[in-house]
Amino acid sequence: MQNFRISVDAEGIALVEFDVPGRTMNTFTDSAVADLDLLADRIAGDDAIRGVVLASGKSNAFCAGADLGELGETAGAQETDPAILAAALKKSARMSWALRRLETIGKPIAAALEGLALGGGLEFVLSAHYRVAARSPKLKLGLPEATIGLLPGAGGTQRLPRLAGVEKALPLMLTGRPVDVDEALSLGIVHAVVAPGETVAAAKAWILDGGEAVQPWDRKDWRAPDGPFTPRGNTVFAGAAAQLQARTAHNYPAQTNILRCVYEGITLPMDAALRVEARLFLATQQTSQARAMIRSIFLSKQALAKGAARPEGFAPYAANKVTVLGAGMMGAGIAYVQAAAGINTVLIDVSQESANKGKAYSEKLVAKAVVRGSMAQDKADALLARIDATTDYARVEGSDLVIEAVFEDRALKADVTGRAEAQLRDTAVFASNTSTLPISSLATASKHPTNFIGIHFFSPVDRMELVEVIVGKETSQETLAKAIDYCLKIRKVPIVVNDSRGFYTSRCFDTYLREGFEMLLEGVAPAIIDNVGRMTGMPRGPLELTDDVAIDLVDRVALQARIDHGQPEIPTEGSDKLLYDLVRQHDRLGRKNGKGFYDYPADGAKAVWSGLADIVPVKVARSTPELVEKLRQRLLYRQAVEAARCLDENVLTSARDGDVGALLGWGFAPWTGGPLSLIDQVGVATFVERCDALADECGARFVPPALLRRMAAAGESFYPAPPRAKAA
Ligand code: NAI
Numbered sequence: 001m002q003n004f005r006i007s008v009d010a011e012g013i014a015l016v017e018f019d020v021p022g023r024t025m026n027t028f029t030d031s032a033v034a035d036l037d038l039l040a041d042r043i044a045g046d047d048a049i050r051g052v053v054l055a056s057g058k059s060n061a062f063c064a065g066a067d068l069g070e071l072g073e074t075a076g077a078q079e080t081d082p083a084i085l086a087a088a089l090k091k092s093a094r095m096s097w098a099l100r101r102l103e104t105i106g107k108p109i110a111a112a113l114e115g116l117a118l119g120g121g122l123e124f125v126l127s128a129h130y131r132v133a134a135r136s137p138k139l140k141l142g143l144p145e146a147t148i149g150l151l152p153g154a155g156g157t158q159r160l161p162r163l164a165g166v167e168k169a170l171p172l173m174l175t176g177r178p179v180d181v182d183e184a185l186s187l188g189i190v191h192a193v194v195a196p197g198e199t200v201a202a203a204k205a206w207i208l209d210g211g212e213a214v215q216p217w218d219r220k221d222w223r224a225p226d227g228p229f230t231p232r233g234n235t236v237f238a239g240a241a242a243q244l245q246a247r248t249a250h251n252y253p254a255q256t257n258i259l260r261c262v263y264e265g266i267t268l269p270m271d272a273a274l275r276v277e278a279r280l281f282l283a284t285q286q287t288s289q290a291r292a293m294i295r296s297i298f299l300s301k302q303a304l305a306k307g308a309a310r311p312e313g314f315a316p317y318a319a320n321k322v323t324v325l326g327a328g329m330m331g332a333g334i335a336y337v338q339a340a341a342g343i344n345t346v347l348i349d350v351s352q353e354s355a356n357k358g359k360a361y362s363e364k365l366v367a368k369a370v371v372r373g374s375m376a377q378d379k380a381d382a383l384l385a386r387i388d389a390t391t392d393y394a395r396v397e398g399s400d401l402v403i404e405a406v407f408e409d410r411a412l413k414a415d416v417t418g419r420a421e422a423q424l425r426d427t428a429v430f431a432s433n434t435s436t437l438p439i440s441s442l443a444t445a446s447k448h449p450t451n452f453i454g455i456h457f458f459s460p461v462d463r464m465e466l467v468e469v470i471v472g473k474e475t476s477q478e479t480l481a482k483a484i485d486y487c488l489k490i491r492k493v494p495i496v497v498n499d500s501r502g503f504y505t506s507r508c509f510d511t512y513l514r515e516g517f518e519m520l521l522e523g524v525a526p527a528i529i530d531n532v533g534r535m536t537g538m539p540r541g542p543l544e545l546t547d548d549v550a551i552d553l554v555d556r557v558a559l560q561a562r563i564d565h566g567q568p569e570i571p572t573e574g575s576d577k578l579l580y581d582l583v584r585q586h587d588r589l590g591r592k593n594g595k596g597f598y599d600y601p602a603d604g605a606k607a608v609w610s611g612l613a614d615i616v617p618v619k620v621a622r623s624t625p626e627l628v629e630k631l632r633q634r635l636l637y638r639q640a641v642e643a644a645r646c647l648d649e650n651v652l653t654s655a656r657d658g659d660v661g662a663l664l665g666w667g668f669a670p671w672t673g674g675p676l677s678l679i680d681q682v683g684v685a686t687f688v689e690r691c692d693a694l695a696d697e698c699g700a701r702f703v704p705p706a707l708l709r710r711m712a713a714a715g716e717s718f719y720p721a722p723p724r725a726k727a728a
Pocket of ligand 1: 456
C-alpha cells in the first residue's frame with residue numbers, strides 16, 4: 001500500500017495519511033484506487049484499530065480528484081460489446097465500491113481537511129462518517145467533474161444530495177462550483193470547522209467522544225430529501241431539468257446524466273443508488289465529449305501552462321524587470337499580473353496622470369483582495385511598490401523585456417519601439433500586444449528584429465488565462481523561449497502561432513461574428529441567430545457579441561483589411577457594407593453607446609433595434625428544427641474550417657494550441673474540446689463532405705483546406721482515437 005501511510009496510536013486511532021509518492025498533489029491514480037481496498041482490509045482486519053482519521057500527507061491539499069492522465073486515455077471508447085462493457089463497468093466502479101466498504105466497515109472514520117478536496121478527493125471523504133475542515137481561504141470543496149465532461153462517479157452524485165439536499169447539491173454538481181468552509185458547513189458537507197493545524201486532533205476527539213460508524217442514509221429512519229415522489233422534490237427536479245435544457249442545450253451528456261443519477265438514485269438504498277451511478281458514469285466517460293474535454297480543458301491546457309510550446313535548448317530566462325508601454329486598459333492589466341508575479345514593472349504613459357491611472361487599476365484590485373481577506377496588507381503594499389508609474393523612458397534601462405501596449409497605430413508603435421530600444425541591452429526582448437497589426441511589419445521599426453515578438457493578451461488581463469505568442473518572420477527561437485518563460489512566470493497559458501492577419505484567435509473569432517452577419521443578410525431574424533449561437537455552446541450569440549465587442553471596432557478591422565488588400569475603402573456589398581452603414585449612417589456602435597443590433601435601455605432588458613429590419617428585412621421569422629440544425633452547423637463549422645486553415649497555412653503548428661486557444665481565447669463551445677477536436681468528433685471525412693455541401697450552398701468560405709482533404713483521404717484524425725478496451 002504505497003499511497004496511504006498508517007500509524008496507530010495508543011488509543012487505537014489509526015492516522016491514515018494519503019500521500020501519492022512522487023507527486024506534489026494527491027490524485028486518484030489506478031494505484032491509489034487499488035490501495036483503497038487494501039486500506040479497507042487493514043482497517044477491518046486490525047483489531048488494534050478502533051477508529052480512523054483520514055488526513056493528507058501533502059502540506060498543500062487533500063486531493064485534487066481523479067488522475068485525468070489515466071482517465072483521459074480511455075475516455076471516449078464507445079464500446080458496445082457486452083463482455084468489454086462489463087469489464088469496463090467493473091473497473092470504473094471500483095473506487096465506488098471501495099468507498100462503500102469503508103463507510104460500512106463498522107469502525108468510525110473521520111476526515112481531517114487542511115486543504116482542498118475536489119472530485120474524487122471530496123467523494124473519498126464524503127464516505128467518512130465525520131468531516132472537520134480548517135478555516136483557511138485555500139480550503140475548497142467541490143465536485144468539478146462536469147467541467148471536463150464527467151460525472152462525480154465515486155458516490156458523489158448520491159452522497160452530496162443526501163447531505164445538502166437535492167436543490168442545493170444539483171447546481172454544485174452541474175456547474176462544478178467549489179464551496180468554501182462556511183458554505184460547506186451550512187450545507188452539511190462538513191460537520192465542524194477549526195483552526196488550521198487542528199483538524200486531526202478534532203477528528204480524533206470526535207471518535208473518542210463516541211462518534212458512530214453509521215452514515216445517516218444507512219439508518220432505519222432515513223428519508224431521502226426532495227425525492228421525486230414528494231411535491232417539493234417534483235418542483236425541484238422539474239425546475240432543474242428546465243434550467244439544464246436552457247443552459248446546456250443538450251450539448252453536455254455529463255450534466256444530463258448527473259441529473260439522471262440524482263433523480264433515479266436519491267430514493268434508493270445506497271448500494272442500488274451506486275449501481276445506477278456506476279452505469280451512468282461509464283456511459284458518460286464513453287462519450288466523445290468527455291474525451292475531448294478532458295484532453296483540451298485539462299491535459300493540453302496543463303501541458304501548455306507548463307511550457308509545452310517552448311522550444312528546447314535555451315537556458316531559462318528570468319524577466320525580473322519588465323517595462324510596459326501604455327498604461328491604458330491592457331497596459332494596466334499587464335502591469336498588475338506582472339507585479340503579482342514579483343516582476344519589477346515600469347509603467348509608462350504620455351502623462352503622469354495617465355500612468356497613475358494605469359497603476360490605480362492595481363490599487364483597486366489589491367484593495368478588494370485585502371477586504372476579501374485573500375491578500376495580506378503587506379503583500380498588497382509590496383505588489384504596488386513593484387509598479388513604477390512614470391513618463392520617463394530613461395527608466396526602461398535594465399529591462400529584460402518591454403511589452404508595448406500603446407494605441408493601435410503603426411507610426412506610434414514604431415516611435416515608442418525606437419525610444420524604448422535606445423535604453424535596452426541587445427539581449428532584451430521587445431514584445432508588442434497588438435491585436436491586429438502583423439508582427440513582422442512592426443518588427444521593421446526595431447534594431448533587433450530577431451528579438452521582436454508578439455505577446456497578445458486578452459481582456460481583462462488579470463482574468464483571462466490565455467496569451468497568444470506570435471512569431472514574426474525574423475523572430476528567433478531564443479526570443480520565443482524567453483517570451484514563453486515570461487508568460488509562465490505571470491502564470492498564463494501560452495500558445496504559439498505564426499504571423500498572419502488576426503493571428504489565430506482574432507481571425508477565427510471573427511468568422512463566428514461574420515457568419516451571424518451573413519445569416520442576418522439572408523433575412524434570418526436576429527433573435528433566431530443569437531439563440532442558435534448560444535445553443536451551439538458559444539457563450540453568446542454572434543450579434544449580441546458584436547455589440548459587446550463594439551460594431552465600430554469590427555468595422556475598423558475590416559477597413560484595415562480592405563486597405564491592406566488594395567480594395568476600396570467604402571464597401572458596396574455584404575457584411576462589410578452592413579457594418580459600415582450601421583456605424584456611419586445610424587450611429588450603431590454597440591453596447592458602449594446603448595445602440596447596436598440591440599437597444600440597451602437603462603431601465604430594462606435589451607431588445608432588437610426596430611430599425612434593423614429596415615436595413616435588412618426579416619424573411620425567416622420562425623425557427624424549425626431543420627433550420628436550427630443548419631444554422632448551428634454553419635456557426636460551428638465556419639470557425640472550425642478557419643482553424644483548420646490556420647493549421648494548413650502553418651499559422652498554427654499544433655491542434656493542441658488551436659483547441660486550447662479557442663476555448664480560452666474566445667470561449668469556443670467547451671463541449672467540443674475545441675474546433676479541431678470538433679472535426680475529429682464529426683470525423684474528418686464527414687466534416688469535409690458537409691463543408692463541401694455548405695460551400696455549394698453558402699459560399700467559398702466553407703471550402704475545406706487541402707490539409708483536411710489529405711487527412712480525409714488517409715483516414716487520419718488530429719488526435720489518436722481511444723484505445724479499444726479489453727474483456728476481463
Ligand atoms: P487604450 O487606449 O486603453 O490604451 C493605450 C494607452 O497608450 C493610453 O493610455 C495612451 O495614453 C498610451 N499611449 C499613447 N501614446 C503613448 C506613448 N507614446 N508612450 C506611452 N504610452 C502611450 O488601449 P488598449 O485597449 O489598452 O490597447 C492597447 C494595445 O493593446 C493596442 O495595440 C490594442 O490593439 C491591443 N489589444 C487590445 C485589446 C483589448 O481588448 N482592448 C486586446 C488585446 C490587445
